[in-house]
Amino acid sequence: MRLMIADDHDLLRESLCHYLEGEGGFEISTASSLPGALRQMDGAAPYDLVLLDYCMPGMNGMNGLREAIEVNVGQPVALMSGTANRSVAQEALDAGAVGFLPKTIGARSLAHAIRFMAAGEVFVPVGFMTAEEEGETTRGDLSAREHQVLGGLCxxxxNKEIGRETELREVTVKLYVKTLCRKLGARNRTHAAMLARDAQIF
Known part of the structure; x- marks a missing residue:
C-alpha cells in the first residue's frame, strides 16, 4: 500500500512510519507541509491513502484538504489532528475526506483505520464524534445540518434517503443521528423524531 503521511511534527511522523513499516505492507512517503506533500503527489501515481495533519504549514483549513483530494485523483485523503474538535472533523467529512483521526488514537487502531480507509471506507471514531464538548447545550441549539437531518427523521x-436529500454520505448521516440522539436525550432515531415534534422543533 502506498501511503503519504504529511505532518510537521518530526517525532510523530517518524514514530508512525516506524510502527507501520513494522506492520509490513506499507510503502510510505512523508512530508512536513502541505506544499511538500503536493510536490511529491504531483505527477506521481495516486497514493492509496494520503494522511494530512490539519494544522501543518500550508493547510489553510479545508482548502488544503480539497487541494490534496484534487491532486490525488480520486484516491482517499484523510485528516488527523491533536487539537481539532468534532466540528472540524465533520467539516472534513463534508468536504470529501474519507476519515478523521485524533492523534490520541492507538497505533494498532491507526493501522487498522488506514487499511480501512485505503479500501474505500469512511473512518472516524464514533466516541470522538458523539462525546459532549465543554459548554455544549444538550437540547435545542442544533446546527443547520442537524436540523436538516432531524427533519428527515421526522x-x-x-439514512440513505436523508443523505441523498442533503448531499451527505450515509455514514455522515449516521454520525449526525447519533449526535442528535445525544443532544435530544433520545434512545433512538424514532424517539428523537418524537421529541422534536413534542418540542415543536418541526
Missing part, C-alpha cells in the same frame, strides 16, 4: 426517511 419524515421517516432512512
Amino acid at each position: 419524515r421517516g426517511l432512512s
Whole structure:
C-alpha cells in the first residue's frame, strides 16, 4: 500500500512510519507541509491513502484538504489532528475526506483505520464524534445540518434517503443521528423524531 503521511511534527511522523513499516505492507512517503506533500503527489501515481495533519504549514483549513483530494485523483485523503474538535472533523467529512483521526488514537487502531480507509471506507471514531464538548447545550441549539437531518427523521426517511436529500454520505448521516440522539436525550432515531415534534422543533 502506498501511503503519504504529511505532518510537521518530526517525532510523530517518524514514530508512525516506524510502527507501520513494522506492520509490513506499507510503502510510505512523508512530508512536513502541505506544499511538500503536493510536490511529491504531483505527477506521481495516486497514493492509496494520503494522511494530512490539519494544522501543518500550508493547510489553510479545508482548502488544503480539497487541494490534496484534487491532486490525488480520486484516491482517499484523510485528516488527523491533536487539537481539532468534532466540528472540524465533520467539516472534513463534508468536504470529501474519507476519515478523521485524533492523534490520541492507538497505533494498532491507526493501522487498522488506514487499511480501512485505503479500501474505500469512511473512518472516524464514533466516541470522538458523539462525546459532549465543554459548554455544549444538550437540547435545542442544533446546527443547520442537524436540523436538516432531524427533519428527515421526522419524515421517516432512512439514512440513505436523508443523505441523498442533503448531499451527505450515509455514514455522515449516521454520525449526525447519533449526535442528535445525544443532544435530544433520545434512545433512538424514532424517539428523537418524537421529541422534536413534542418540542415543536418541526
